[in-house]
Amino acid sequence: MKEIKEKIINKLERLFEQRLLPRLVQWIEYLETKIRRYKHLEMKSKLKFSGSGVRFKRDLRIEHPQNISLGNKVYIGQDVLLDGRGGITIGDNTTLGFNVVILSANHDYKSNDLPYEHNIYIHKPVVIGRNVWIGGNVLIVPGVSIGDGAIVAAGTVVTANVDPLAIVGNQPMRIIKYRDKEHYERLASKQVSEDNS
Template identity: 35%
Template structure:
């Protein structure tokens, strides 16, 4: 870790991961695969207030909804990315700085925006060559 990061006991981190300032908020499970890299000020939020059939307005004061976040191997997140619960970011994906990830991102995708959408894909041939040669930073 290069900058302060805070994880929950439900966070499972793979090998060769580099964090430049990440906070995981909530009780949902977080799985981060191998060779993960992040920019600064990353936020994962995976618990939400229950609002349907709540005991108060605007939300229930007792019940929370916990959702899993899965980050597959070889993912890179740019600065200030927000990832919400219930999301999987596929292997080799790159998420542009400032993106808000609210739905799944496919393998090898390059995505950005609010909400994050895929606008390009990595060169899979080059990616697989580097993978076969074990070239990780």
């Protein structure tokens, strides 16, 4: 009796794996696509402006969408983050590759507290022109403008304005400037004394 039961269970498992499971996977993928499309439409409706032909590839994250404007035929790749606190404008026919991060707000490193206050930000809009191509894994910092027809190579950290038609990339790491040492030491010693109290 036990052997018959095991044979029946094995047969049912094989049928499930061979016939039902592939169909379930297809159905789940279909549902995921429909859900993602619904979420993308929902996201577009929350934007300050969304032109015609705007396309999102798979998953992306948009924060503060009410401050983001996307022109016509903008393509945004997979795993992109748009932080619209300071405002982001992207012109017509622009392409953002996968894993692009655009920030329009940053912590105020001159604030008077350590660790940094989470609610004190400097907002600076980011403006990206028309017909711009931004490669994968690009980081664009607050306050940057990228001119029409420019290309930003993959892996670039964009820290300054990019002229129209310029091709930029491969920026080596360098020291930009130093923080005010006295100000930092004063804040650090204050923090140590508070932690010891």
